[in-house]
Amino acid sequence: MPLTSDAAVLDTENYRFLTDYVYRESGIVLDNDKRYLLEARLMPVVQDSQLASLSALCSALRGNATSPLRQKVVEAMTTHETLFFRDATPFDALKSEILAQLVEHQKTAHRLSLWSAAASSGQEAYSLAILLLEAGLATWNLNILGTDLSAAILEKARQGRYMQLEMNRGLPAVHLVKYFERDALDWRIKEHVRKMVRFEQFDLRKSMANKGPFDLIFCRNVLIYFDIPTKKKILAELRGALRPGGYLVLGSAESTLNLDETYKRIQVGRATFYQAPGN
Numbered sequence: 001m002p003l004t005s006d007a008a009v010l011d012t013e014n015y016r017f018l019t020d021y022v023y024r025e026s027g028i029v030l031d032n033d034k035r036y037l038l039e040a041r042l043m044p045v046v047q048d049s050q051l052a053s054l055s056a057l058c059s060a061l062r063g064n065a066t067s068p069l070r071q072k073v074v075e076a077m078t079t080h081e082t083l084f085f086r087d088a089t090p091f092d093a094l095k096s097e098i099l100a101q102l103v104e105h106q107k108t109a110h111r112l113s114l115w116s117a118a119a120s121s122g123q124e125a126y127s128l129a130i131l132l133l134e135a136g137l138a139t140w141n142l143n144i145l146g147t148d149l150s151a152a153i154l155e156k157a158r159q160g161r162y163m164q165l166e167m168n169r170g171l172p173a174v175h176l177v178k179y180f181e182r183d184a185l186d187w188r189i190k191e192h193v194r195k196m197v198r199f200e201q202f203d204l205r206k207s208m209a210n211k212g213p214f215d216l217i218f219c220r221n222v223l224i225y226f227d228i229p230t231k232k233k234i235l236a237e238l239r240g241a242l243r244p245g246g247y248l249v250l251g252s253a254e255s256t257l258n259l260d261e262t263y264k265r266i267q268v269g270r271a272t273f274y275q276a277p278g279n
């Protein structure tokens with residue numbers, strides 16, 4: 001469908017409708033004036049769905065809440081930026097100190113359960129898998145769960161296939177040759193590592209009563225998108241999904257400060273680990 005000249009224009013009513021819609025569907029808060037962001041992210045959805053304009057997209061969303069458009073809009077509004085061993089500090093702290101504690105705690109069961117709770121395209125979950133293998137735990141029962149709101153990004157995570165550019169970001173060269181194999185111009189994670197991670201769709205705003213108990217949860221670079229009540233609820237639910245004494249890791253711009261004082265803050269080098277009570 002040809003686009004009209006004002007196809008990308010959002011009037012105040014539709015702007016408010018879309019910010020409410022994105023909040024309701026994902027928890028993501030579009031504060032201040034995020035008009036440019038909505039326009040930039042949603043115009044491809046307009047074109048892909050053969051609609052005439054952003055206001056036509058709003059009408060379609062208003063008319064049919066169960067439309068596949070819903071998923072497309074959520075996918076377009078979520079930021080999937082990630083990389084292998086992102087922010088090296090928590091991985092370094094795991095290697096130097098925390099993993100030894102987890103291993104000591106589970107030395108009888110020989111079992112560790114980890115959760116990458118906003119897994120995006122899987123680099124975080126696979127980084128954890130590689131770290132466990134490098135620590136000599138291949139014979140242990142290792143369960144790594146990767147979850148995300150976005151079904152499309154999880155499909156990429158499941159494939160474990162990455163472009164050269166993605167491999168160049170954060171992954172040490174020794175790990176590249178050891179844990180990946182060439183797949184045409186891309187790289188694919190080796191099968192034994194891929195099989196260590198189970199990916200499933202999960203909205204962090206939902207109850208985590210049937211998740212865990214985990215020894216370690218990475219929930220990084222996602223709380224920043226939420227409002228305070230949502231952050232508090234998620235932090236409380238994550239605490240319930242950790243075993244007593246288990247650890248939560250947040251993104252470098254995130255913390256439990258003024259949100260949940262029940263976690264114990266443990267500093268290891270420059271990394272902060274948030275420990276669930278009841279060791």
Ligand SMILES: C[S@@+](CC[C@H](N)C(=O)[O-])C[C@H]1O[C@@H](n2cnc3c(N)ncnc32)[C@H](O)[C@@H]1O
Binds near residue numbers: 026083
């Ligand atoms: C910036 S990425 C962070 C990826 C990884 N944790 C990292 O730090 O590299 C944020 C991810 O959070 C996901 N996300 C956004 N809202 C969510 C929600 N309500 N529930 C679960 N995941 C959500 C997005 O789809 C996106 O993949």
